[in-house]
Amino acid sequence: MLEIQSNDQIVQALLAKIVAATQNTEPAMRAIGENLMEVSKQSFEKSASPAGIPWASNTQTTILRYLEQLGGSNYNKAGKLSKKGGERVMSKKPLIGISKDLMRQFSYVATWDSVTVSNSMVYAAMQQFGGTRSQFPKLWGDIPARPFMPLDSDGKPDDIAQQIVVETIQEYINDVINSQN
Template sequence: MATVTYNDQALQNALNNLDRGLVDMSVLMNQIGEAWTQLHTDRLEVGVSPDGTSFAPRSKATLAAYAAKGISPIGGPLRLTGDMANFIHHDYSADHAEVGSSAVQAAMMHFGGAKSRFPNLWGDIPARPFVGLAETDTPEIIEVIEDYLEGLVD
């Protein structure tokens, strides 16, 4: 059996930093959450679900309701007031990161709803899933992880 002994303070410091950074990954999870929040906001801007499909367009009933209220929608679905993007946030701990929206209408917009089940709606609302992990998110999140690990050993 061979034994290797090293006496290099810079290497020891790097290994100690790596060890500490991998025991409590709260900082990394926060960074992942921040990046993932931005990815969600960017997807809302272009109107696509995490799977890459475009959001369903506004229905005739929705457009009629807007017209009756004198509202001229600018932009695509889920962008009328900016609440959907403004209320996307993340939470994290040492072992997880999650993204969601606290906008009042978030669940209805994500899952959709039928007027027959929700009589207060002016028409059926198609599901427009906007929360989730997209394949296109992976490279960005990997980059965040790589930067974190490099920062630990630098």
């Protein structure tokens, strides 16, 4: 879950402008939620964090489990990877499984004074922050962090999230001002 709590003076001043102009910050909060979700979804397209840092590649174990889940003709009669199996291996991106649920299960809740962006998959935090088998014995191996939400390693909004918040609010203010003229 990404919860933006900002005491940043710039953000507070911008929100005060919205209140002065419209008495309603909820549309701006919804726009922030939409923009933060979009940045998170784009991480899956790029196989990289919102900051552009590439994710760790899939391990051999992950690839083999993926092929097993897919079933079908991934191996030839000699037990070697078939052409189809090879194509599947080459196209397998980190964090994108058969269901693609992790990249689809984003939502947000916006109120007049807050916005919370979340991913409903139970393993989302593990994929975002990583974890070791010693921490979580049911894992088949260590999971490297593959950040897809704009959070730092402590789970706080990072510079990208702050930038999105400021730019979204500024854009919203400009839209309000233009609509009043």
